[in-house]
Amino acid sequence: MDVYISGVGMTKFGRSKDLLERMMTEAATLALKDAQLERVDAIYIGVLNVEEFIGDSNFATLLADTLGLTGVPSTRVETASSTGAGAFQTAFYAVASGHMKHVLVLAGEKMTHLPAAKTTRILSEVIDRSERRYGATMPALAAMIAQKYAREFNLSPLKLEDVLAQVAIKNHSNGSFNPYAQFRKIITKEDYLKSQMISYPLRLYDCAPITDGASAIILTSQPTPIKVSGIGHATDTSAVRHRASFTSFNSTKEAASKAYTMAQLNPSDIQFAEVHDAFTLFEIIGTEDLGFFPRGRGWQALEKGNTQIQGNLPINPSGGLKSRGHPVGASGLAQLVEIVWQLRGEAGETRQLGRAEVGLAQSIGGLGNNNLVTILERSDRKRVMKEGWKPDYHPEIKILKKDTAPPPPEGIGHLETFTTLYATPEGFRSPLTLGFVKTKEAEMLMACNPDYRSPKELKMGKMVYFKTREGLYVFEKFTLWDRLKHWIKGSPKS
Amino acid sequence: MDVYISGVGMTKFGRSKDLLERMMTEAATLALKDAQLERVDAIYIGVLNVEEFIGDSNFATLLADTLGLTGVPSTRVETASSTGAGAFQTAFYAVASGHMKHVLVLAGEKMTHLPAAKTTRILSEVIDRSERRYGATMPALAAMIAQKYAREFNLSPLKLEDVLAQVAIKNHSNGSFNPYAQFRKIITKEDYLKSQMISYPLRLYDCAPITDGASAIILTSQPTPIKVSGIGHATDTSAVRHRASFTSFNSTKEAASKAYTMAQLNPSDIQFAEVHDAFTLFEIIGTEDLGFFPRGRGWQALEKGNTQIQGNLPINPSGGLKSRGHPVGASGLAQLVEIVWQLRGEAGETRQLGRAEVGLAQSIGGLGNNNLVTILERSDRKRVMKEGWKPDYHPEIKILKKDTAPPPPEGIGHLETFTTLYATPEGFRSPLTLGFVKTKEAEMLMACNPDYRSPKELKMGKMVYFKTREGLYVFEKFTLWDRLKHWIKGSPKS
Numbered sequence A, B: 001m002d003v004y005i006s007g008v009g010m011t012k013f014g015r016s017k018d019l020l021e022r023m024m025t026e027a028a029t030l031a032l033k034d035a036q037l038e039r040v041d042a043i044y045i046g047v048l049n050v051e052e053f054i055g056d057s058n059f060a061t062l063l064a065d066t067l068g069l070t071g072v073p074s075t076r077v078e079t080a081s082s083t084g085a086g087a088f089q090t091a092f093y094a095v096a097s098g099h100m101k102h103v104l105v106l107a108g109e110k111m112t113h114l115p116a117a118k119t120t121r122i123l124s125e126v127i128d129r130s131e132r133r134y135g136a137t138m139p140a141l142a143a144m145i146a147q148k149y150a151r152e153f154n155l156s157p158l159k160l161e162d163v164l165a166q167v168a169i170k171n172h173s174n175g176s177f178n179p180y181a182q183f184r185k186i187i188t189k190e191d192y193l194k195s196q197m198i199s200y201p202l203r204l205y206d207c208a209p210i211t212d213g214a215s216a217i218i219l220t221s222q223p224t225p226i227k228v229s230g231i232g233h234a235t236d237t238s239a240v241r242h243r244a245s246f247t248s249f250n251s252t253k254e255a256a257s258k259a260y261t262m263a264q265l266n267p268s269d270i271q272f273a274e275v276h277d278a279f280t281l282f283e284i285i286g287t288e289d290l291g292f293f294p295r296g297r298g299w300q301a302l303e304k305g306n307t308q309i310q311g312n313l314p315i316n317p318s319g320g321l322k323s324r325g326h327p328v329g330a331s332g333l334a335q336l337v338e339i340v341w342q343l344r345g346e347a348g349e350t351r352q353l354g355r356a357e358v359g360l361a362q363s364i365g366g367l368g369n370n371n372l373v374t375i376l377e378r379s380d381r382k383r384v385m386k387e388g389w390k391p392d393y394h395p396e397i398k399i400l401k402k403d404t405a406p407p408p409p410e411g412i413g414h415l416e417t418f419t420t421l422y423a424t425p426e427g428f429r430s431p432l433t434l435g436f437v438k439t440k441e442a443e444m445l446m447a448c449n450p451d452y453r454s455p456k457e458l459k460m461g462k463m464v465y466f467k468t469r470e471g472l473y474v475f476e477k478f479t480l481w482d483r484l485k486h487w488i489k490g491s492p493k494s
Helices: A020-034 A059-066 A083-096 A117-123 A138-152 A156-175 A190-192 A250-263 A280-289 A298-304 A321-323 A330-344 A480-490 B022-034 B059-066 B083-094 B116-124 B138-152 B155-175 B189-194 B250-263 B280-289 B298-304 B320-323 B327-344 B481-489
Strands: A004-010 A042-046 A072-080 A101-108 A197-198 A213-220 A226-235 A272-275 A357-365 A370-378 A411-421 A433-438 A444-449 A463-467 A470-475 B004-010 B043-047 B073-080 B102-109 B195-201 B213-220 B227-234 B271-274 B358-363 B370-378 B411-421 B432-439 B445-450 B463-469 B470-477
Touching: A004 A020, A004 A330, A020 A059, A020 A101, A020 A213, A042 A059, A042 A083, A042 B411, A059 A226, A059 B227, A072 A083, A072 B059, A072 B083, A083 A101, A083 A213, A083 A226, A083 A330, A083 A357, A083 A370, A083 B189, A101 A330, A138 A156, A138 A197, A138 A280, A138 A411, A138 A433, A156 A190, A156 A280, A156 A298, A156 A321, A197 A411, A213 A330, A226 A250, A226 A330, A226 B059, A250 A280, A250 A357, A250 A370, A272 A280, A272 A330, A272 B073, A280 A298, A321 A330, A321 B298, A330 A357, A370 B481, A433 A463, A433 A470, A444 A463, B004 B022, B004 B327, B022 B059, B022 B102, B022 B213, B043 B059, B043 B327, B059 B073, B073 B083, B083 B102, B083 B227, B083 B327, B083 B358, B083 B370, B102 B327, B138 B155, B138 B195, B138 B280, B138 B411, B138 B432, B155 B189, B155 B280, B155 B298, B155 B320, B195 B411, B213 B327, B227 B250, B227 B327, B250 B280, B250 B358, B250 B370, B271 B280, B271 B327, B280 B298, B280 B320, B320 B327, B327 B358, B327 B370, B432 B470, B445 B463
Parallel strands: A042 A072, A042 A101, A272 A357, A444 A470, B043 B073, B043 B102, B271 B358, B445 B470
Antiparallel strands: A004 A213, A004 A226, A072 B073, A101 A213, A226 A370, A357 A370, A411 A433, A411 A463, A433 A444, A463 A470, B004 B213, B004 B227, B102 B213, B227 B370, B358 B370, B411 B432, B411 B463, B432 B445, B463 B470
16 A cells, blocks of 8 residues: 655754654644644654653553553554664554554654763663764764765865865855754864864764754555655664774665666756765765765765756655754654655745755664665655666675674784764763774674874774773784794784 | 574673673573574674673674674664563564565563672662652552552552462562573562562562573574564654553553564464563453453453463563562563473473463563564464454553653642552662652652651652752642641642
8 A cells, every 4th residue: 555645744954842752742733733633553763862852651552541542553664874864664564464554653752861971871772782882972983984975985184174064064065044953053174173073983963963853754555746656774883893894874775776667767867965964974885875976986976066956866865864953753754844844845034955856865774684664755756666677876885794703812913993082971081092903804893092192093894902991802012022022933812 | 584593691690709701601502502503694792781780881793702703793683671682572573574585583681790789789770760869669650550550449558468479489489490590499488478578669679680591582584483473663652641541551552563563463372471570460451451351350361360380371480580580681582482392392391381382472671661472373374364454452642741841849739649668779769759740730859758668658649749859759648737828829829
């Protein structure tokens, strides 16, 4: 059964004094009004972590009751930071099954009321335990990915900085036209460079902010002007270091492949997209993973202006997570609200795209391991669907064979990538230098070095010596003395 | 599209030293083996609160990866203590939509590693905030419901005690035959009476235990011997005191109505059931709400032996939550695993029911406000389905009109029901007397009284005086002095 969208709504994103259920009620009320509905057959609630952010459980029930929809089945859905998209997809199946006619998808998060270090700690719980225990945060892992991207595609530190700044500048410019965005101010390269270093090389302006907000969509089996054409979902390894590539997300590629196949559309058919820019580089990686640009070339497309609001493939016309804000549970659904507004021609004079018949949203859960891709389309766009159609999209899915041998207690390896984290989570000293060390056996270890105070002292690809201290790997520069020991004793035990 | 079950599995429930993902892997592996599958199209993970029980988020991804199913879409679903059934229903729609062929539903919880007061506090977060702030726990609210049930249906305290003991004795006896049950020992009335008072009149043996465990089911669109005939889901008010009746759950009745309608079956067609006996009385209320016995007569059916494993309508042949154990996220799915085993004739010599072609499971989320009913049936049971069929089941759904006027700061009311809670959550002194006070305006208030040390001092239905202290309602016996003030001043301000 085909599934359509009959209503959308969202709150202004930003810092709010409202209770979460009040914000979510506001978004739901707007969506219900938009759909001209008073009741629905089911509710799907997307929240990432109300347990720790606001101390509530059984939130789906609370919401149904608060909405005045007491009695209506209500289910909470969670896929980490892609939760809004996860709830949308879950609701999609309920309608597609024919068992439900009208379904409300309602997503939100309340985050700004807690101290930053606590919020950082809560958000870090989406990270694999083995990496989290080193103090790794989302920005820290994203920073390690950024360093690796620069090295892999030959971007100097200055060039990388410039490219990342351009993403931030573009999205802040788009967001300045969006009345629902948290930040509506244009930023300059100078502003970007002045912004605080969060985890080298990522600055505050590279990271989506901490935000309160809610978004809502009504799905229906009755034809409306907006159709859900394609959906796809995939996971990846829990630990980032267990991946064959750090600079491309298998979960985006597999999700996109499913969505393109279902929609019978190619990447070249997509006219605009909302791409999960929780970190500036992720927008660039996203546009490559989705098949819009070749691998390692996303930054060039950005430089040429292709992804600008006036470009031939606008990315994040809403301002993205960067400028609209990132209430973690709500973002995946807010992306879809923006696409509906664009497809309906309701995005407002300054933000409305000229050609808007097919839009795509990509949402990242965790550190790129629970991703969803959704394609929405105008229903009046007639196309003939063909049995067995395959998209012109063949992403490379590389999988690392997991090593089950116990890792060596010490040894020599290469520093695959690293970061110096300044905004540490609760319980960790700042700054904190973290890295992935590749052993001779080609195994990747997470390691830290409490002694390095500045990223300038380290270089990617260099040899390091690693050892175990209090159950954690610690790495050090490989010194002349290590070389001597190495030469005398043979290789260190490993 | 019809949906079938091709595989089931569960761990032994109880106290476990295993990590939660290990237990869930064990259950999933058994279910996959049972279904002769190596891969599935999607995974639905049911966990109530991994955030606070084990400090993890993004658990759906962790599970897919731990299972060796890295890449497979994985979504976490939660509906409070009915989570296992909620995940099952969510997965059902995914298969029924035709978009998925084989889906793994995997539910679990790890709870025994925390101190009891902390576990109690975490579990209490499913309770409405306005009731939770008084220190209300699940047993406390269930105890208030038990008192009300006894009063409504004229059971003396001794009779109530005897009836509740009979549920516990029956379920422990059933559980003694279940190798997967946490408690496999038969208990006597004497054991019951010796067990610790948790919240008057509920004893330890009235409450499902704190348990670790996992259960798994594979759903498929390919015909197998077990078919999912009916599913239903409904919510109720977040706060218990906002209900027109405390001794019957609207959410069970609405969910059952949907499930019977979909399955085209009447309550009299159900041959056995797993009923959510988190508290002994809930089994009795459940059998009434499901239409098995008239309202207020469930305890008589129990006394007559109808619900015994040898009776004409066996309830909880598995031992129920009471004896099998209650790892909150897993229980709703474990009930369905038991039904599959019974329908297949695989429940084992001592537990296997003679006639087992149609079984029903009822799962309660929160304090009766997110409930699900699922009906499973043998596929070889041929029936003709009729368009527009309606079940012979017409439960009374009473809804209280919510009063929006601000409640009075003090006044006179009647003590609708009460309990004395001994096992208080973190941060509350024990014992704690809690009650619902009905004001003259027929509004129901939650109130406490720190002075009453024994439930014997109070009586239901009696007049009480209530006032506000530190933002909470406190109630006291209505004294001669109050009567005098009342007579002199007219009624107290209200």
